[in-house]
Amino acid sequence: MKILQKKRLFILLIGIIVLVALIGYSLQDRDETTTVEQFIKDTVGWAQNMIHTPVDYVTGIFKNIDDVRNTYEENKRLREKVAEYKTLQYDVQELQEENAELRETLEKSESIREYAPIQASVISRSPERWIEQVTINKGTQDGIKENMAVITAEGMVGKVGDNPSKFTSTVKLLTGFDQYNRISATVTRDDTDDVVGMIEGYDEESDQLLFRIIEESDDDLEEGELVLSSGMGGVFPSGLPIGEVKEVKPDQYGLTRTAFVEPVADMYDLNNVIVVDREESVDTADETGEDETA
Template identity: 80%
Template sequence: MKFFQKQRLFILLIGIIILVVLIGYSLQDRENETMVEQFIKDTVGWAQNIIHTPVDYVTGIFQNIDDIRNTYDENKILREKVAEYKSLQYEVQELEEENNELRETLDKTESIRDYNPIQATVMSRSPERWIEQVTINKGTQHGVRENMAVITADGLIGKVEAESKLTSTVKLLTGFDQFNRISATISREEGDDISGMIEGYDQESDHLLFRIIEESGDDLEEGELVLSSGMGGVFPAGLPIGEVQEVKPDQYGLTRTAFVEPVADMYDINNVIVVERQQTDDSDSGESEEDES
């Protein structure tokens, strides 16, 4: 029994000695490796490659997923920024347009100092009477009265048809007919002025109808400016109405009618001025208002 124990101990010591010798031998600087070392290295390298390849593939998949998620988040943020920028751009553009319109309206107010201008804003436009009337935010409390002229920075757009304490309804020139007439004139530096009446609106051609009541209208030319004459005693004189586009005689050749394109945009109305004509003497107040009723 002791013999076998001594024999195992001896074998163990021999194995340790051989292992130490092999380790020392492997640590020496040698140009060529043994077949055993090469086999072990190749085996370890092959095993590492087998394990590393799928690990790298799976890791790459998760990395790509993270990149896609980050890209999506970044694109979402960028889209929000772009949308915000566009919104601000549109808002600035609208503010610039509104500012320009208000400046033009203010300039127009200053150019009619002989009258009492009342600044107003369009509150609504009736869908069923889109081309005929709008509602403004000024009424009798602000000095607005029936039949007062209503203009924009470009020119005349209509008159006050009905008023309440805080609001008023404006009848647009596009809704005028023979019962809503305006005394008008074409003022010339050379030659006689041409007088007439705005007596309606032709919806087919989108032009006002200016009936000439004087024979001097034979030489009427395209592009001449039609102004309010102030003859009715309600509308101030000199308010731009439109430009002559075409002149046609009636079927009997007795009168001539000019087709006038309004100078103001009847479909884009935001800020307006209600114009109250100042009465300077008793003769003005006694004039007939039939023409502009």
């Protein structure tokens, strides 16, 4: 038994000596490696490559997925910023247009300061009466009265309707005028007599006002001539632009003629208006014996 243990101890010592010798031999600086060492190195390298290749492949897949996710999130943020930029751009454009409109309205107020201009904003427009009337945010407490002229910076748009309330008023637009709601108007000329008539209707087909001519000058009306309020009825101020002549047609009997007039103000885009309070209103009829408004 003791002999067997001694043999084992001897073999272990021999193994250790051989291992130390091999380690020492492998640590020596040599120009060439043995075949066994090359084989071991190649085997280890091949095994490492076999393990490293699929690991790199799987790692690359997860990295690509992460890149796609990051790209998607970045694109989402960029789209949101672009949408915010466009919204801001539209807001700036709208504010610029509103400022321009307000400046024009203010300039118009200054130009008619001999009357009392009342600034107002359109707050609603009835869908079923789209071309006939709008509602503004000023009423009797602000000095609003029936039949006052309502204008924009471009020109006249209508008149205050019946029974304005304390805080709001209805504006009857020129496009809703008829023989019972009319305005004495004129085309002024320097060299010849003025053309006098009445704005007393609206042609929906041509989208133009009807100017019935009562008194003509020696020269016919021409396209592009400006129709103004005459002020003959004593209610509206004179000289408010109404529209431009586009065409003149005789009636079926050839007794009177009607001019088709395109409004100078945009009746479909009303935001800020001026109600013109004529300080010295006179209840008189015009030269034809007809009231300016009915």
